[in-house]
Amino acid sequence: MTDILFSEEHEWVRVDGDVATCGISEYAQVQLGDVVFVDLPTLGAEVNKDDDCAVVESVKAASDVYAPVSGEVIEINEALETDPGLVNSDAQGDGWFFKVKISDASELEGLMDEAAYAKFCKG
Amino acid sequence: MVGFAGYDMPVQYPMGVLEEHKHCRNAAGLFDVSHMGQVRLEGSNAAVALEKIVPADVQGLEKDRMRYTMFTSDSGGVLDDLIVLNRGDHLFLVVNAACKHEDLALMKEHLRGLKISYLENRALLALQGPKAVTVMSRIAPNAAEMPFMSATEFEIAGFNCLVTRSGYTGEDGFEIGLENNGAEAVARFLLDQEEVAPIGLGARDSLRLEAGLCLYGHDLDQNTSPIEAGLAWTIGNRRRKDGGFQGYDRINRELTHKPSRRRVGIRPDGRVIAREGVEIQVDGHTIGTVTSGGFGPSSECPIAMGYVASEFATVGRKVELLVRGQARPGEIVKLPFHPHRYFKG
DSSP states (O other): OOOOOOOTTTEEEEEEEOOOOEOOOHHHHHHHEEEEEOOOOOTTOOOOOOOOOOOOESSSSSSEOSSOOOOOEEEEHHHHHOOOOOHHHHHTTTOOEEEEEEEEGGGGGGOOOHHHHHHHOOO | OEETTEEOOOOOOOHHHHHHHHHHSEEEEEOOOOTEEEEEEEEETEEEEEEEOOSSTTTTTTTTEEEEEEEEESSSSSEEEEEEEEEESSSSEEEEEHHHHHHHHHHHHHOTTTTTEETEEEEEEESSSSHHHHHHHHHHGGGGGGOOEEEEEEEETTTTEEEEESSSSSSEEEEEEEHHHHHHHHHHHHHTTEEEEEEEEHHHHHHHHHTTTOOBBBOOOOOOTTTTTTTTSSSOHHHHHOSTTTTTTHHHHHHHSSSSSEEEEEEEEEEEEOOOEEEEEEEEEEEEEEEEEEEETTEEEEEEEEEEGGHHHTOOEEEEEEETTTEEEEEEEEEEEOOOOOOOO
């Protein structure tokens, strides 16, 4: 599995072969506050990079989640249905959202590594 | 921090909205609600005059008792909701921050001859929750005996406070009005009590939503009548019979014949959140709109309020909620979502 990569919309990606696990960053979960619902994409859906493909609802507001890479959704984190708080407690681990089968690996090149993302968040 | 009616308001403190909400339900929470407008009305027959623009029985209000009411428009809509307290030699009003300038203009227009003072230099704190009375009794033993919707004065941390047993959470609690110069000292004194944690705007909203209480500009507006909003209980018998307030025609008509729509509680199935603006449908036809919605931390599920056509306003009625273009099942339920725990004496 590769190192974690981040988008400017605060999603993260970890790549294992041609499968990308996606979620929202630790920085994003802190901004959102307590997460109470996650609307995940349907299994088998084709998502395009930068499409809104999920919604995360916190006690404050609903926020769109954008696909950091294009591909077919092959797995969703069903644990979030009963325990959306996983997004707060472990955003970049157990709080993952969905996995996609990457259709264009070159899209990963536009993402940031951890150091670049930390700098990006500081603005 | 977020901007609200010209004030910087904290959405949450480090505890976070969910924990703040639960802390207020289980112990005591302190809210800074100094953005609310505090107004003093003086003059002979102030109660008679005020009754021209509110449907409450103000004349029947005993000294140091208070009532929830609303300014009504000519066409029977709600211009603002407010608290009116009888202080004996004057009336004391608490109005919404976002409406206070319009409210003052309305009062100046209709309450000629009364002295209307907007108390710019007053702060307002709210101490809410089952342990609020424990804290207040430590300061003033008689506080425990105060019935819901009554007022008294005592010192907290050396500052004179107007203390009322009231609030906006559905819990027992107190609201504390005082001059600005003592606000920080009193707030810090209360926060130093072991039961008390600071509560932000986020939990204030989820607490009042669970308690089924209206938020002006969302669940109430100038097109909505008190009867549609389920607030007929705020209109005393004399006022229903004799009228004499703005909007009486519509309000009287809706009291006699049903209003065309009603405020209801809504419970979305599952965990999807139905927020303000979500359409409420039956068999694909829109029957109403959500006016407040979110997650109820004590209800442990999504909750909402909204208006639906009266024929659908029955508990148990299945509806669909159009969330992000998708019809999600839900049900009309009884308000409040969380039982009120006021101290009635």
